[in-house]
Amino acid sequence: MTLDVETPEPPTLRGPQDPGDYDAVDEPDERTGDSTRRENLADFLEAGAWEDAFDEWAADTYMNESEFRAVRELGLLEELDFYWNPSAEDVGYRVPTVPEDLTTQYDDIDEGEVEDVQDELAELGRTVSEVLENDYIHRDGEEFGYSWE
Template sequence: MTLDVEIPDPPTLEEPQDATEYDAVVGPDERVDSTAPREALAAFLQDGAWEAGFDEWRDHTYMTEDEFRLVREQGLIDGFDFYWNVAAGDVGYRTPAVPDDFPAPDSALERGERQGIEEELDELGRTVSEVLETDYIHRSGEEFGFFSDY
């Protein structure tokens, strides 16, 4: 199933959360306060990683256009966050929580549909995370050497 929607702008990466707040992340032994990896991830998202991951996800998602419209209206896309996982050398992600009252009491969405939306949003985060890891973070390149210092 293909979701026929326009690719939204990538999420803005705000201040990082604790590493344990991200999916697919093993907490580092010590906290690193550098913003360099975070700024690089934000740049990668702007430079095409978000678009490539979203495009791959929408070709396989079961989310409907109506559900996606509600997700956009609720601002859930900008709730995504990505994190350079120092401990494992990979990208973790945090999927925005779908509120219990999503989208509204008078909506036709049932609880099972909200759960399906949560699962599809998690899949979007995982897909974008994998695109970042495989296509954007070149660990052997000099231009990304700062990652090896953390």
Template sequence: MTLDVDIPEPPALDGPQNPDDYDAVVESDERVGDNIPREALALFLQEGAWDAGFDEWRDHTYMTEDEFRLVHEHGLIDEFDFYWNPAAEDVGYRAPSFSDGVSTLDGEPLGKGERQGIEEELDELGRIVSEVLETDYIHRGGEEFGFFSDDED
């Protein structure tokens, strides 16, 4: 099933979040408050990681166009967050969820199962974009992610 919608703008990753808010992320003392990886991730999203991940996701998602419109209307795409996890050397993400005030889809009640299904599809989008960032954009020789060039002695 292909979702026939335009690719929205990527989330901005406007401000750093507390790394402790992410599952299995522990920020080391020497890198506390370091925004360089976050800024690099935001740039990678703008440079095509978001488009590539979204394109792959929309080719396989079960989300309907009406459900996506609801997601877009409630600003959930902007609520995605991606974070470099230095402990595991991978990209973590936080997928958005609906606030309690969202209860209808096209005037019909939005059931708990529908709501959960949409949020699961958003989680899948986050996973795919995270994988695109890790495999196609983050170079293990880049110092911005705590790696060091092989040329250094």
């Protein structure tokens, strides 16, 4: 199924968080508090990674337009967050929790769809993470600590 909607603005990354809060991230033994990589991720999102990933996700998502409208109105896309994991050299993501009372707020969303919406948000986070890792973070660049000597 394809979701035919306008690509929203990318989420604003909110600064260092606990790495253990992100999916696809093993918490490092020591936190560096370095926000430079986080700023690089935000720049990549603005430079096209978000749009590329969103388009890829929208082409295959099971989320319908009414569910997507609810997600946008509740600000859940803005709450997506991404983190560079230096120990595994990958991008983790954190997906907000979809409110259980979504069905009372939106008449066109059934109870069984709340978990589906949560799953589709997680899939969007995973897709963005993969696009960042595969298409935007250059393993031969120094911005993420890669140095070829």
